[in-house]
Amino acid sequence: MAQKAKIAIIIYSLYHHVYTLAKSVKAGIDATGHAEATIFRVAETLPAEVLTKMHAPAAPELPIATPETLTSHDGYVFGIPTRFGMLPAQLKAFLDSTGQLWATGALQGKPASIFVSTATQHGGHETTALATLPYFAHLGLIFVPLGALSPNGIDEMTGGSPWGAGTIAGGDGSRQPSAKELETATAQGKHFATVTAKLVNGATLL
Ligand SMILES: Cc1cc2nc3c(=O)[nH]c(=O)nc-3n(C[C@H](O)[C@H](O)[C@H](O)COP(=O)(O)O)c2cc1C
Secondary structure, eight states, X not given: OOOOEEEEEEEOOSSSHXXXXXXXXXXXXXXXXXXXXXXEEOOOOSOHHHHHHTTOOOOOSOOBOOHHHHHTOSEEEEEEEOBTTBOOHHHHHHHHTTHHHHHHTTTTTOEEEEEEEESSTTSSHHHHHHHHHHHHHHHXXXXXXXXXXXXXXXXXXXXXXXXXXXXXXXXXXXXXXXXXXXXXXXXXXXXXXXXXXXXXXXXXXX
C-alpha cells in the first residue's frame, strides 16, 4: 500500500500574490492522490510600523513554519516574492534557523521546489530561484525544477521559468496571477507530488 507523501508549501507573501500561487500548487499536489499539502508561512520580521508604511494587508491566515515543519514533512515547495532579485529576509531568517537540521543531516535527500513572484518581467524571476539553491545544497535537498513544464509561448506576458512557476505582480502590485500562471503552478504541484511520492515509496509506486 503506497504511503501518501506529506508536502509543506512554505511561503512569504506580503501582498498575497505568492499566496494565490500557493493555493494552485496545493491543488495540483492534492489532485494527484499521492500526496497532501499544507500551506505554511514564515514569521514576519518587519515591525508593524514598517508594514503599515508598506501598505501591507493582513498576513495570510496560515500556520507558521518552524524547523519541525521540515522534519515532519517529506518535501517542500517554497513560495518566494523577490527582494532585490533574491529571497526575502523573512525566508532567510527561517532557513537560517535550520542549522541544527543541517548539522545532523536531518533533511538529506528530501525534495524541494521553488516558485516566485516579481514586480517586473526581469526583476529577478530566475535569480531568486538561483539565490535559494545554496540552502538546498547545504541542507542536502534535491532540487525539483519545473523544467519542460515551463511556459514557453510569447503570445502573452507570463511568469514562470524552468526554475519554477511564477507571477509578475506589477510595480504597484495591481496585476494578479493570470490563468496561465496559475495553471503552471498547478502543474508544478502535480509534478512535485509525483516525484516526492516516488521518493517516499521507493521503486514500488507508479
Ligand atoms: C524591498 C523590496 C524589494 C523588491 N525587489 C524587487 C526586485 O528586485 N525585483 C522585482 O521585480 N520586484 C521586487 N520587489 C517587488 C516584490 O517582489 C513584489 O511585491 C512581490 O513579488 C509580490 O508578491 P506578494 O504579493 O506575494 O508579496 C520588491 C519589493 C520590496 C518591498
